[in-house]
Amino acid sequence: MNAIETTDLTKVYKTKTAVDHLNLSVAQGELFSLLGVNGAGKTTAIKMLSGLVKPTSGDAVLLGKSILAHPQEVKKLINVSPQETAVAQNLTVRENLELICGIYGSARKEAKRKAQEMLCSFGMEEIARDKAKTLSGGWQRRLSIAMALISNPKILFLDEPTLGLDVLARRDLWSTIREVKGSITIILTTHYLEEAEALSDRIGILAQGRLKALGTPQELMRQAETDRFEDAFVALCGEPTKRGDKR
Amino acid sequence: MKTAAFALRNTKELVRDRLNLVFGIGFPIVLLLLLSLIQSNVPVELFAIGQLAPGIAVFGLSFISLFSGFLIAKDRTSSFMLRLLTSPLTARGFLAGYTLPLLPLAVAQMCVCFGAALLLGLSFNANILLAILVLLPAALLYIGIGLLCGTLFTDKQVGGVCGALLTNLSAWLSGTWFDTKLVGGMFQRIADLLPFSHAVNAGRYALAGEFSRILPDLGWVIGYAVVVFGIAVAVFHHRMRSGNV
Numbered sequence: 016m017n018a019i020e021t022t023d024l025t026k027v028y029k030t031k032t033a034v035d036h037l038n039l040s041v042a043q044g045e046l047f048s049l050l051g052v053n054g055a056g057k058t059t060a061i062k063m064l065s066g067l068v069k070p071t072s073g074d075a076v077l078l079g080k081s082i083l084a085h086p087q088e089v090k091k092l093i094n095v096s097p098q099e100t101a102v103a104q105n106l107t108v109r110e111n112l113e114l115i116c117g118i119y120g121s122a123r124k125e126a127k128r129k130a131q132e133m134l135c136s137f138g139m140e141e142i143a144r145d146k147a148k149t150l151s152g153g154w155q156r157r158l159s160i161a162m163a164l165i166s167n168p169k170i171l172f173l174d175e176p177t178l179g180l181d182v183l184a185r186r187d188l189w190s191t192i193r194e195v196k197g198s199i200t201i202i203l204t205t206h207y208l209e210e211a212e213a214l215s216d217r218i219g220i221l222a223q224g225r226l227k228a229l230g231t232p233q234e235l236m237r238q239a240e241t242d243r244f245e246d247a248f249v250a251l252c253g254e255p256t257k258r259g260d261k262r
Numbered sequence: 263m264k265t266a267a268f269a270l271r272n273t274k275e276l277v278r279d280r281l282n283l284v285f286g287i288g289f290p291i292v293l294l295l296l297l298s299l300i301q302s303n304v305p306v307e308l309f310a311i312g313q314l315a316p317g318i319a320v321f322g323l324s325f326i327s328l329f330s331g332f333l334i335a336k337d338r339t340s341s342f343m344l345r346l347l348t349s350p351l352t353a354r355g356f357l358a359g360y361t362l363p364l365l366p367l368a369v370a371q372m373c374v375c376f377g378a379a380l381l382l383g384l385s386f387n388a389n390i391l392l393a394i395l396v397l398l399p400a401a402l403l404y405i406g407i408g409l410l411c412g413t414l415f416t417d418k419q420v421g422g423v424c425g426a427l428l429t430n431l432s433a434w435l436s437g438t439w440f441d442t443k444l445v446g447g448m449f450q451r452i453a454d455l456l457p458f459s460h461a462v463n464a465g466r467y468a469l470a471g472e473f474s475r476i477l478p479d480l481g482w483v484i485g486y487a488v489v490v491f492g493i494a495v496a497v498f499h500h501r502m503r504s505g506n507v
Contacts, residue, residue: 065348069503087350095348097341103271105278110271117267118349126267162345172348 016079018043018170018200019064023073026059026224033059035224036073041217043078043169046192046201048211050248051221057204058098060221061172064202065095078169091119094168098175100155101162104148108139108158111147112165119166129165137161137191153184160191170200177210189214212244220251227251264351268359275333276363282329287371290322291378297439298382315379316393316465317438319372320458323401324424324432326368327408331420334360334412353502357495360412361405368401369394393468396476399484400461406491413498436462457486 019041026034034056041047049057062068064075066086074081080088094115102111112133116126134140137157147155156176163171173192177185185207192201192214205211211218212232220228220235228235228251232244239247276282294314301309337343346356372394380386407428411420433439435449436458442450453459460482467475 067344067347087352090348090350093348095345097344099341101341101345103275103342105275106271110274114267114271115349117270118264118346118351120264120350122263166349 016043017041018045019047019075019077019202021064021073021075024060024063024070024075025072026056026063026068027071032224034063034070034221037221037224037226039219039226039229041200041202043200044197045216046196046203046214048203048205048215048218049221050205050208050211050218050252052252055221055252056224057221058174059224061095061174061202061204065093065172066090092169093172094163094166095172096160096163096174096176098178100152100159102147102155102158105146107144107146108150109134109143111158111162115162115165133161133165136194151184153180153187156180156184156188157191160188164195164199168199170202171195173201173203175205176203177205177207185210208245208248220248222252227253264349265355265358265362268346268351268355269362272333272359273363276329276367279329282325286322286325286329286367287374289325290318290371290375293321294318294375294378294382311379311382311384312469313466314438315376315384316397316469317436317462318379319375319393319397319465320400320436320461321429321432321438322371322375323368323397323404324429326364326371326401327404327411327428328420328424329367330360330364330405330408331412331415331424332417334409335415335417335420338412339416347502353499356502357409357498360409364405364408365398365401368405369398372397372401389469389471393465396464396468396480397461399480399487400457400465403457403461403483403487403490406487406494410490410494410497413494413501431456432458435459438462457483 017040019039021037021039024034024037025032037060049060051057059068063070064077064082066082066089074083077089078092080092082089103114106114109130112130113126116129121129134143139158139161142150142154147158150158160173160176177188180188189210195201196214203211203214215232217229217231218235219226228238230238235251236242236244236247239250241247241250297309297314298311337346376384376390376394408424411423415423435442435453435456437453442453442459460479464476464479464483467473467479
């Protein structure tokens with residue numbers, strides 16, 4: 016069984032088709048990146064797959080559960096690290112982790128145990144008592160990803176996880192993502208092409224809501240007849256960059 | 263369990279915001295002290311403590327709207343709401359999680375207000391407890407207003423609507439500072455149509471032991487609380503379903 020199967024997944028906002036008949040299969044344990052310029056439909060696709068937005072037509076099945084027929088069941092299987100840092104500002108690092116455990120149904124004792132495990136594996140023991148709002152951008156993003164992982168999701172959505180981070184913090188997060196890669200299915204959206212190239216098993220390129228190209232980074236470069244991934248992206252994307260219409 | 267975890271988070275967010283505590287609890291007490299001081303220096307009965315305390319308690323509840331509105335609006339305008347919406351937390355869990363922490367906060371605020379009034383000469387009797395009980399629907403009304411504003415507006419807009427408009431409406435149209443009959447006309451008719459003066463009157467009757475006069479005013483407040491809370495729940499549900507929270 017695939018982790019994700021979409022069938023003609025479509026979202027129309029008034030007159031704009033954000034995602035247009037998206038047909039996609041993602042295997043379990045795969046790290047799949049969705050690339051595209053602003054307004055290409057990446058975030059809308061993730062919002063539909065994570066149950067935030069209902070598709071206008073089509074469906075997606077996540078580990079056998081339809082997002083239309085069983086949205087609550089799907090929510091138990093997934094977790095999301097949103098584009099911006101999504102932490103409770105006045106709670107400590109430990110409390111943020113325990114909060115997510117509680118929301119996903121863990122008893123108090125179990126939540127404490129899981130939070131401690133996550134603090135250790137993410138190297139956050141020293142800042143466990145610090146309030147989230149006092150952390151640097153890099154540490155907040157790391158906490159955000161830890162919060163997404165603590166519910167043991169089968170599918171993890173990482174929406175531009177390294178946006179706005181400096182090179183060191185970004186490389187740090189890459190190693191964190193590599194550590195969990197393979198054990199869960201990861202759907203990554205990013206504007207950093209080298210990030211997608213370095214981390215992804217396969218990449219899908221979206222433009223104007225449509226899937227324009229699909230394959231491993233090497234396959235995409237071969238398809239575009241270039242040895243630079245950035246050139247391959249530009250060639251396969253095939254649309255001028257439109258700024259400021261991101262959903 | 264899920265709702266309890268979320269409610270606990272909201273409680274911590276509220277009580278750890280010092281500005282919330284200073285304004286929510288401190289400001290009504292300052293007003294109570296100031297007006298009692300004025301009363302002690304004028305020969306006529308302007309601000310009798312038995313009349314003033316329920317009014318200040320209701321006025322203080324407008325800050326509860328501000329707190330709840332701010333909390334929800336801040337969650338909405340950050341990605342934190344996105345995280346919550348992709349979790350298994352249901353719409354009912356969301357609303358309960360936002361509402362439950364505010365009720366004890368409102369009760370605590372009223373207790374502090376009446377406690378301060380006791381120090382300023384209010385006689386201690388069981389009617390104080392009744393007054394707090396009678397003001398609970400008003401607390402729910404203000405929480406409902408906060409939920410609605412927080413669901414519809416940004417945190418800056420909540421500051422304008424709840425922080426400026428609602429506090430002023432609660433102050434001027436509740437009959438706390440002056441009897442609205444003194445102004446009369448349209449002003450009094452509007453004050454009578456809104457729930458604020460009814461909430462204050464119900465509290466005053468409870469405190470004075472005039473039990474038979476409580477219900478007509480309390481009915482207005484309960485009616486408003488049910489309608490406003492109903493609208494807030496419907497709007498939240500609608501926005502959650504449409505992915506537009």
